[in-house]
Amino acid sequence: MKTYIARKLLALPLIVLGVSLLVFLAIRMLPGDPARMMAGPEAPEAAVEAMRVRLGLGQPLFMQYFGFVVHAIQGDFGISIRSNLPVASEIANRFPYTFALALTSYAMAILIGVPAGMAAAVFRNRWPDQIVMLLAIAGASVANFWLALMAMNYFAVELHWLPLLGAGSWKHYILPTIALGTLPTALIARMTRSSMIEVLSQDFIRTARAKGLGSFAIYRKHALRNALIPIVTIVGLNFGSIMGGAVVTESVFNWPGIGRLLVDSVRYRDYPMIEGVTLLAVVSVVVVNFLAEMAIAAINPRIRLT
Amino acid sequence: MAVHVKALRGVALLCLAAASVAVPGYAGATTLTILQSEPPRSMDPADQGATFTGNVLMPMYEGLVTRGEDLKLHPGLATKWTVSDDGLTWTFDLREGVKFHDGSDFNAESAAKSFHRLMDEKLGLAGAGRLRPLLKTVEAADPKTLKIELTRNYPAFLDLLASPQAMIVSPSEAEKGDLNRVASGTGPFKFVEWSSGDHVLEEVNPDYWGEKPSVDQLKWTWSAEQSVMNMALQTGDADIVNPLPPVFAASIENNPDLKLVTGNGSAVFWVALNVQQKPLDKVEVRQALNYATDRDALVKALLHGYGTPADSPLAPIPPYHLDGPQPYPYDIDKAKALLEKAGVPDGFTMSVAVQEPEANIAEALQGMWAKIGVKLDIRRLESGVWTKAAFNDPEAKKADNLGSVVASWSSGGFNPDQQLRPLYDTSSWAPSGANLGFYSSKELDDLLDTAASTAEPAKRKELYDQAQKIVNTDAPMVLLYVTKDLVGVKKGVDGVWLIPGGDIRATYATKSSN
Numbered sequence: 001m002k003t004y005i006a007r008k009l010l011a012l013p014l015i016v017l018g019v020s021l022l023v024f025l026a027i028r029m030l031p032g033d034p035a036r037m038m039a040g041p042e043a044p045e046a047a048v049e050a051m052r053v054r055l056g057l058g059q060p061l062f063m064q065y066f067g068f069v070v071h072a073i074q075g076d077f078g079i080s081i082r083s084n085l086p087v088a089s090e091i092a093n094r095f096p097y098t099f100a101l102a103l104t105s106y107a108m109a110i111l112i113g114v115p116a117g118m119a120a121a122v123f124r125n126r127w128p129d130q131i132v133m134l135l136a137i138a139g140a141s142v143a144n145f146w147l148a149l150m151a152m153n154y155f156a157v158e159l160h161w162l163p164l165l166g167a168g169s170w171k172h173y174i175l176p177t178i179a180l181g182t183l184p185t186a187l188i189a190r191m192t193r194s195s196m197i198e199v200l201s202q203d204f205i206r207t208a209r210a211k212g213l214g215s216f217a218i219y220r221k222h223a224l225r226n227a228l229i230p231i232v233t234i235v236g237l238n239f240g241s242i243m244g245g246a247v248v249t250e251s252v253f254n255w256p257g258i259g260r261l262l263v264d265s266v267r268y269r270d271y272p273m274i275e276g277v278t279l280l281a282v283v284s285v286v287v288v289n290f291l292a293e294m295a296i297a298a299i300n301p302r303i304r305l306t
Numbered sequence: 307m308a309v310h311v312k313a314l315r316g317v318a319l320l321c322l323a324a325a326s327v328a329v330p331g332y333a334g335a336t337t338l339t340i341l342q343s344e345p346p347r348s349m350d351p352a353d354q355g356a357t358f359t360g361n362v363l364m365p366m367y368e369g370l371v372t373r374g375e376d377l378k379l380h381p382g383l384a385t386k387w388t389v390s391d392d393g394l395t396w397t398f399d400l401r402e403g404v405k406f407h408d409g410s411d412f413n414a415e416s417a418a419k420s421f422h423r424l425m426d427e428k429l430g431l432a433g434a435g436r437l438r439p440l441l442k443t444v445e446a447a448d449p450k451t452l453k454i455e456l457t458r459n460y461p462a463f464l465d466l467l468a469s470p471q472a473m474i475v476s477p478s479e480a481e482k483g484d485l486n487r488v489a490s491g492t493g494p495f496k497f498v499e500w501s502s503g504d505h506v507l508e509e510v511n512p513d514y515w516g517e518k519p520s521v522d523q524l525k526w527t528w529s530a531e532q533s534v535m536n537m538a539l540q541t542g543d544a545d546i547v548n549p550l551p552p553v554f555a556a557s558i559e560n561n562p563d564l565k566l567v568t569g570n571g572s573a574v575f576w577v578a579l580n581v582q583q584k585p586l587d588k589v590e591v592r593q594a595l596n597y598a599t600d601r602d603a604l605v606k607a608l609l610h611g612y613g614t615p616a617d618s619p620l621a622p623i624p625p626y627h628l629d630g631p632q633p634y635p636y637d638i639d640k641a642k643a644l645l646e647k648a649g650v651p652d653g654f655t656m657s658v659a660v661q662e663p664e665a666n667i668a669e670a671l672q673g674m675w676a677k678i679g680v681k682l683d684i685r686r687l688e689s690g691v692w693t694k695a696a697f698n699d700p701e702a703k704k705a706d707n708l709g710s711v712v713a714s715w716s717s718g719g720f721n722p723d724q725q726l727r728p729l730y731d732t733s734s735w736a737p738s739g740a741n742l743g744f745y746s747s748k749e750l751d752d753l754l755d756t757a758a759s760t761a762e763p764a765k766r767k768e769l770y771d772q773a774q775k776i777v778n779t780d781a782p783m784v785l786l787y788v789t790k791d792l793v794g795v796k797k798g799v800d801g802v803w804l805i806p807g808g809d810i811r812a813t814y815a816t817k818s819s820n
Contacts, residue, residue, distance in 0.1 A: 032690025036697060036737075038432050045738050050430040082347060083502050084486040094503050149533055157540045164541045165529065166504060254529050256503025263530075264345055269690050 008290055012283075019282045020072070020275070024065050027274050034081050034269035055081055057271075068275065077279075078272035082265065087276040091258060095280065097167055098250070098257030102242050104173050105181035106235060113185040114231065117192025118219060124197060132189055139186030144245050148179035148252045165254040176253045180245050184238050191234050195227040228299050236292025240285045336817050337523040338799065340810070341535055341544035345528045346506060349497065350485040351473040352424055352431045357716070357808040360470035361548070362506050362526045365519075365813040366407070367473035367491030370398050370417070370452070371464050375803045375811070377720075379464050383412065383474055383492065384452070393459035393761060394442075398452040404515050406476035407489075407496040414446030419477040421454070433471035436724070440466070461761035462721040469718075494519050494813055520801075520816040539564060539794045545817060546802060548810045550794040552610040558794050568612065569791040569804035572621040573716035574725070575667065577658065577784040578742035580709050582700055586656070586743075590648035592781040596634035597641035598678045604670055605787050612792055616785035619726060619777045623719035623806055625767055628774040634781075641678045653679020656709035660684060661692045667712050667786065697736045700744050711742045714789075716807040722770045723758045730754075730777055745782030 035052035052058050059067075071078060077087035120132040152175060156164040163172050199205065200223055208218050246259035254260070258277050265273035346362045347354040354360070372382035384398035404412040421444040424434040440463065442455040456463065466472060479490035489497035494516065495508040506526040510519055527544065529535055532551040538544040539558070550558065550566070558566045579586045579595070586592060601615030614622055617632045645651055660668040665686045672682040685708075687695060696711045717724035728734050732751050734741040750773055757769035777783075791804050798818040803811050 030690065031694045032688075033694055036693055037690060039435070047430065047435055048737070050427060051432065054430045084348065085502065090502060097503070149531075152534070152537055157537050160541065164538055164543045165527070165534070166543075251529075252531055252534060254504065254527065254534075256501065260503060267689060268347075 005294075008293075012286060012290075015286055016279065016283055017069070020069065020279055021065065023275055023278045023282075024068060025061075027269075027271055028061065030269070032269050034271060037268050038081065068272075072279075077276040080265075080270055080273045082268045082270040082273065087272045090261070090273070091276050091280055094256055094258050094261050097255060098243075098246050098259060099284075101173070101176055101180060101246060101249070101255065101257060102239070104177040105184060105242060108177055108181035109184035109188050110231075110235075113188030114192050114224075116185075117189040118196055118224065120189065120193040121196035121200060122215075122219065129193075132193070136186040136189045139182045140190070142182065144179050144183065145248045145252055147182060148175070148249060151175050151178055152252075167255055172253075176249050176255055179252070180242065180249045183245065184234070184242065187234055187238060188231055191230050192227060195230045196223055199223045199226045225299070229296055232292055232295050232299065236289050236295075239288040243281045243285060335522040336520075337525050338521045338546065338812060338815055338817055339525045339527060339544050340546040340548065340812060341538050342526065342528050342548050343530060343535065345502070346500070346526070348432075348486045349489040349500060349506075350431070351470040351475065351489075351491075352420075352433045353486055355433045355435070355471065358528075358548075361808075361810050363470055363473070363489060363491075364493070364809075364811065365495040365508055365524055366489045366493040366497055367470070367475065368493050369469075369473045370400075370467050373468045373805060377805065379468055382468075383417065387464075393461060393759070394456050396454045396456070396463065397447070398454070400450045400452055401515065402450060404492050405513055406479075406492055407511060408476050408479055410476055410478050412474065412492050413449045414452045415449065416477045417452050417474050418444045418446050419480070420474045421472075423475070423480060424471070436469070437466055437472060459759040459761075461759070461766070462723060465718075465721045495524055498523075517814070519814055524812065536794070539796065542796065545796045545799050546810070546812060546815075547794040549808055550792040552608075552612045552789075552792060554794070555610060555612050555792050563797050565795045565797060565799075567793040567795050567802055567804065569793075570621070570623050570719070570806045571613070571716070571789040571791045572623060572719040572725075572807035573714045573789045574616055574619065574621055575664075575712070575714040575786040575789070576616070577671065577786065578711045578713060578729075579782060579784065580703060580743045581746075581782055582704070582744050583707075583709050585648060585650045585654055586709060588648040589780060590644040591650065591654075592784075593634070594641040594644035594648070594678060595675065595680065595784050596781050597637045597644065598675050598680070599634070599671065599784055599786070600636040600674055601632070601787055602636070603674075604667070607670060608666055609787065609789060612790045613787045614790075616787050618774045619730065619783075619785060620722055620770070620774060621716075621719045621725070621788045621806065625763070626719075626722045626770045628771050628778075633778045638677055645678060651679075653681065655681040655683060657683040657685060657707060658710045658712060659687055659692055659695045659708055660712040661689050662686055664712055664714075671784075696742055697740075699737055700735070703736075703744075713740070713742065715740065718809070719806045722773075723754065726770075726773055726777075727754055727758070730782065743782050745780065747776060747780060750776045750780075 035048050035055055035057060039048045039051045075088055080087055080090060116132045120129040123129050152164055155162045155175060162174050166172055205218060205222060208222050246257060247262055249255065250257045250259035251263050258280065262274065262277045265277065342358045342361065344358050346359040347356050348359065351363045351367055368382045370382055370384040371379045374380045383401050383404065385401050387396060387398045389396050400414055400417060406412055421441060423429055424431060424437050425441050440456050440460055442457045444454050447453045473491060475485055476490035479485055479488065487500060494511055494514045496511040498507040498509050500506045504527065508524040510522055535547045535551065536554040539547045555566055558564045579592050581587055605611060605613045605615055615632065618628045620627045645653065658668050668682065668684045672684060675682055695706065695708060696713060698706060715725060715729055728739045729741055730745055730750060731741065731754055732746040735744050736742050753769055753773045757766055757773065760766045760769060791806065791808055793802065793804060793810060795802055799815055801815040
């Protein structure tokens with residue numbers, strides 16, 4: 001276990017370095033010239049050239065990347081081309097919003113998805129199962145920006161129950177959470193159902209019934225614990241799509257997180273900011289996957305990580 | 307495990323706490339919230355050229371002259387001015403007793419420093435492009451007199467001085483290098499904060515020399531989602547939405563709680579034709595495309611009626627716009643005859659580069675031009691990619707086989723030079739300017755030079771009339787339409803006015819409490 005963790009931790013910097021190179025090159029392969037975007041359409045070529053020098057884009061690519069890595073190791077991700085703010089402090093200001101939204105979305109996914117999936121498994125092929133599965137298919141298929149706009153129109157514009165934009169109070173969390181949390185809720189409900197059905201058909205459940213345990217205790221103590229492993233796996237694997245969903249959800253709700261920051265940065269070819277945000281997203285996905293593996297090992301003593 | 311769960315919960319709570327934005331304010335403060343379609347690019351008025359950034363900055367800054375609600379120029383930080391007979395030397399008497407928001411004094415010295423920033427090539431400010439070539443020297447003759455020498459006679463100089471890029475900034479803040487994130491001018495509002503993901507907040511400047519605003523705070527927010535802009539007005543998340551997407555204009559007009567403020571727009575939309583490419587090098591072909599364009603249908607379908615068909619390279623704003631009949635009324639037969647005359651009776655295939663949000667323009671034209679056998683090959687591009695493709699030089703455009711570009715240009719409508727020179731002058735061939743189709747006419751170039759240095763209004767008007775006629779005849783572009791400026795406003799909010807081209811002024815707006 002310890003060697004396993006150590007190996008994973010050692011691999012982390014290599015993954016990040018590899019990803020940083022990919023991100024760095026991919027962004028620069030995008031057509032579009034940040035110097036021209038900054039200088040404006042009327043600017044004469046000389047002014048665009050001056051802007052290129054000011055933005056440090058005049059150097060050869062290799063030197064740019066080398067400088068980027070050397071500074072990044074020291075926690076300096078450069079200065080945003082667009083806002084002139086240090087990338088690191090800008091991301092530090094905005095990441096908590098994205099992280100908080102990811103947490104509330106996961107909370108929704110687990111608090112609704114797990115009980116709904118359990119109910120579907122227990123009442124297999126009966127109406128609760130059919131309703132839950134219908135909703136799960138709908139939830140997994142619907143585009144989150146469409147859901148976001150519909151929810152905004154109904155709860156904020158028509159009913160005036162919830163605020164529309166921004167992140168001022170707990171009420172502001174509800175609609176973005178629904179928009180971002182629906183997909184993982186649906187996935188977890190489906191995963192819980194199939195994994196519970198499998199567990200419920202096993203011998204130790206029959207034994208538990210035979211020794212006179214009540215249904216609820218069986219479901220909660222024996223079945224759920226065993227069914228948890230695939231659920232935790234889903235939570236871990238799904239974090240990447242939560243980060244991806246945040247890009248859309250945050251833009252629609254004016255949520256001041258890194259998803260919206262990324263959209264604004266791509267529009268202005270703000271290279272340092274795109275690099276910083278993408279790297280952070282990658283690192284957080286890698287870390288969450290790692291934590292999920294640890295959690296699985298903790299839940300299931302039979303799994304030995306070596 | 308239990309310990310871990312608790313620790314995680316702690317982290318979660320911390321994040322939730324950190325992620326609650328508290329907007330500074332005080333009980334009873336009136337805040338006017340303005341939602342625009344894009345975030346500000348800088349707090350330095352000279353380091354940007356974006357209309358919607360200018361709107362955010364204008365309440366905090368002042369220039370030597372200022373444009374009033376009557377759209378005329380009025381004294382600002384200068385109380386009066388004179389110009390020498392050769393038009394090269396401008397002398398400004400400056401207002402006394404004015405202080406910057408950081409407490410330092412405004413005087414001729416600080417005004418000069420503000421212009422020196424624009425002239426500094428090394429500083430390379432993004433918004434300096436228009437003024438830098440004009441400014442020769444700027445100096446303080448005495449503490450209350452500023453003297454500006456121009457490189458050439460430019461009667462529309464005062465118009466430039468009213469633009470955001472010419473606003474006077476605090477020299478002490480500029481020296482600190484903070485201006486791009488902290489605004490500091492002399493205006494009736496002063497900067498409070500720029501939360502880059504959320505808003506810019508401004509509050510009334512208690513030491514302002516002139517009339518005090520009615521509201522206590524201005525809060526600027528932004529969203530690129532058109533339907534969100536509309537919803538924000540309905541819920542009250544925004545008091546003012548600029549620009550209001552035309553698709554929502556009718557519903558806003560019919561809603562008793564909301565108002566639609568419209569203004570003459572100055573954004574002319576067009577398709578630049580690459581006149582170096584065959585068969586677009588033939589004027590008949592370009593004219594044929596113009597005749598085959600149903601502009602009324604475009605205005606109706608794409609702008610929901612909130613616009614005017616373009617009939618000249620200038621927006622229909624007096625006094626310079628050439629009034630008269632549409633030079634290219636919709637006429638398929640005439641278009642076909644012209645194609646035949648040019649030797650391409652069966653039409654041709656042409657590529658067009660268009661930005662994703664404007665792709666519907668290209669799609670409409672595709673249908674219209676198909677009727678004369680012109681097949682439009684549409685390239686829908688993300689804005690950064692489009693900018694690169696559109697501003698390629700002749701060689702690169704040839705290699706790219708790019709025949710045309712859909713674009714728009716807005717210059718406020720007060721100074722035709724800013725609309726005509728960048729788009730049609732030979733010196734403005736891309737990438738140096740926005741002459742994206744490489745049109746060139748010696749006659750037009752000369753006319754533009756003469757007009758720009760002509761101060762006498764009637765003569766100037768005559769020269770610009772001629773220029774518009776030349777562009778109309780040579781048809782280097784298919785001119786499409788001019789949008790109207792649309793702004794959605796909540797009932798109870800008054801005193802919002804527009805400058806053609808998307809500029810909104812809400813500094814002296816009032817907001818009733820309900």
